[in-house]
Amino acid sequence: MTLTEQPAICSRPFEWFEVHPDGSAFLCCPAWLKRPAGNLLRQSVEQIWNGPIAREIRKSILNGSFHNCSQSRCPHLLNRTTPVCHPDQLVDPVVQEAVSASRSRLTYRPRQLNLCFDQSCNLACPSCRTQPQLASGKELELAQQLSRIVQTELLPYARSVTLSGFGDPFGSSTYLALLKKLNRRDFPRLQHVRLHTNGQLLTKQMWQSLPDLQSLISEIEISIDAATAETYRINRPGASFSRLLENLEFLSTKDIKLTLSMVIQANNWREAPQLFELAQRFDASIYLSQLVNWGTFSREDYLQRAVHSTGHPQHQNLVKLLVELSAKKQLIFSNLPFLNDAQ
Numbered sequence: 153m154t155l156t157e158q159p160a161i162c163s164r165p166f167e168w169f170e171v172h173p174d175g176s177a178f179l180c181c182p183a184w185l186k187r188p189a190g191n192l193l194r195q196s197v198e199q200i201w202n203g204p205i206a207r208e209i210r211k212s213i214l215n216g217s218f219h220n221c222s223q224s225r226c227p228h229l230l231n232r233t234t235p236v237c238h239p240d241q242l243v244d245p246v247v248q249e250a251v252s253a254s255r256s257r258l259t260y261r262p263r264q265l266n267l268c269f270d271q272s273c274n275l276a277c278p279s280c281r282t283q284p285q286l287a288s289g290k291e292l293e294l295a296q297q298l299s300r301i302v303q304t305e306l307l308p309y310a311r312s313v314t315l316s317g318f319g320d321p322f323g324s325s326t327y328l329a330l331l332k333k334l335n336r337r338d339f340p341r342l343q344h345v346r347l348h349t350n351g352q353l354l355t356k357q358m359w360q361s362l363p364d365l366q367s368l369i370s371e372i373e374i375s376i377d378a379a380t381a382e383t384y385r386i387n388r389p390g391a392s393f394s395r396l397l398e399n400l401e402f403l404s405t406k407d408i409k410l411t412l413s414m415v416i417q418a419n420n421w422r423e424a425p426q427l428f429e430l431a432q433r434f435d436a437s438i439y440l441s442q443l444v445n446w447g448t449f450s451r452e453d454y455l456q457r458a459v460h461s462t463g464h465p466q467h468q469n470l471v472k473l474l475v476e477l478s479a480k481k482q483l484i485f486s487n488l489p490f491l492n493d494a495q
Contacts, residue, residue, distance in 0.1 A: 162218070162228065163235040165209045166247045169201065169262030169306065171269045171298060172318070173291070179209055181266075181317070183444060184226035192298060197261065197305045207256035214254050225442070244311075261309035266317055267302065267327070270295040274323035275350055275391055279377065279415050282448050285319075287326065295326045303333065312344035312370075322353035335364035344370040351376070352391050356402045371409040373439065374400065379426035383419060400434045410436040416488065417443045417457045421470045424477055440474070440488060460488055 165179040172178070175193030177200050178185065187209065190200030200206060212219050223229045228236040242248035246260055271291070276284040287295050307313070313334070321327045334345060345365065347354075351374040359366070374396075378384035381393035403410055412431050414420060424440075431438050445454045459466050474488070 160216075160232065160236055161239055161251055162213050162221070163237070163242055163244070163247050163251065164228075165206070165213055166250055166258065167235075167244065167263040168266065169197075169264070170266040170317070171302060173269050173271055173294065173298075175269075175294070175298060179206060180221070181226075184222050184229075185209070185220050186222075187220055192301055193294070201262060202257045210256040214251070214256070225444075227441070262306060263309075263311045264314070265302065265306055265310045265312070266314045267330075268316055268318035269298040269302075270316070270319045270324045270326045272324035272326070273320040273350075274353055275320070275388055277350070277377065277388055278448060279387070279417065279443060280446060280448065287324065292326070295324075299326050299330050303330070307334075307339055307342070309341060310339075311341055312346065313342065314346040314348065316348060320349050320353070321347055322349060322358060331362060331365055334368060336368065342368060344368065346371045346373070348373045348375065350374070350388065350391065351396055351399050351403075352388075354399050354403065355395075356399075359402070359406075366406075369406075369408055371411065372403060373411040373413050374403075374436075375413045375415075376427075377413075377415050377417075378420050379414075379423040379430055383423060386419060387417075400430075400436075404434040404436070410434060411439055412436045413439040413441065415443050416440055416460055416470070418459045418464070418466065419457070421459050421466070421473070424473055428477060442488060 168179055170178040170181065171192055172182075175191040176188040177190050177192050178187075179189050182188070187205060189206040189209065190203050192200065195203070209220050212221075218229070221229060227233065239248065239251050242251060244263060247263065250258055250260075270287055271285045272287045272295075273281070273285060276282070315321045315327055315331065316324070319327065321331060334342065336342070345368040347369060349372065354372070376384065376396065377387040384391065384393045384396070400410070412427060412434070414424075414427055427438060430436070442460045443454070443458050449457065455461070455464070458464060459470050461467060
């Protein structure tokens, strides 16, 4: 059954605003919806949020075509998980009212922010980048400019913030300065802060240095791409597996949702059972995803690594292992579409 045959919508373009280093603004993850709605360095929030591209994207959701979306990559379209749902299942009453009224022009500002405007990171992981990147010069100026726009034009209206889909929130001076400003007094509408990090710098000391932020943090996703020290050393060059475990041990004592994520590839898929053991040890959830080539691999190298691809020689073995684990543990959440067909 296709999306057009089901009474389903996606709430993301009605609430989501994602900012990238060049100022591009997206209404969803660009890996799943490639069209930017505008540019925050050249347009106002209103011009982007209710501009022609944003309205056209929302219309494609309301009419059920989803023609802007990648149905092969988006885990929510693949698995029918939130934010893809029946309109009656929408939790946010403001978004539900807009969807019920079939509005493409919205009277409210973005409810969820995904901040990806600084590439700075303390690591250079092969699946993401070819060398360490730390914003400086013009790049740093742009990141700081975007941070100021976010703080004045977007954060006062947002209910949740995710940091970061690009770079590391603790490896970026711009992100860290922003995190230190987040509190319930100055941003009373803000309810949730979700952190996506490699976890190396999120120590007990770092946590204690952010007292105003702590009560806002609802989820921390730690991207580890390995479950053993040997593979971690390859996929997280320069990082310490023992420090990762120490930080996870500390974070597991906090009242937050903890998620361990792994980009499945040829050198780590066999470690899925150990990943489940780590998740149980730290009372964490698991997120598995496809390997995406962000320009860091040659085509030949990527195809050798992309075990999620049906043409890979180890693909069927991967499917068998993950199906067995998901049936036994019932913990897996993934954008690996073959799992739906295999179960």
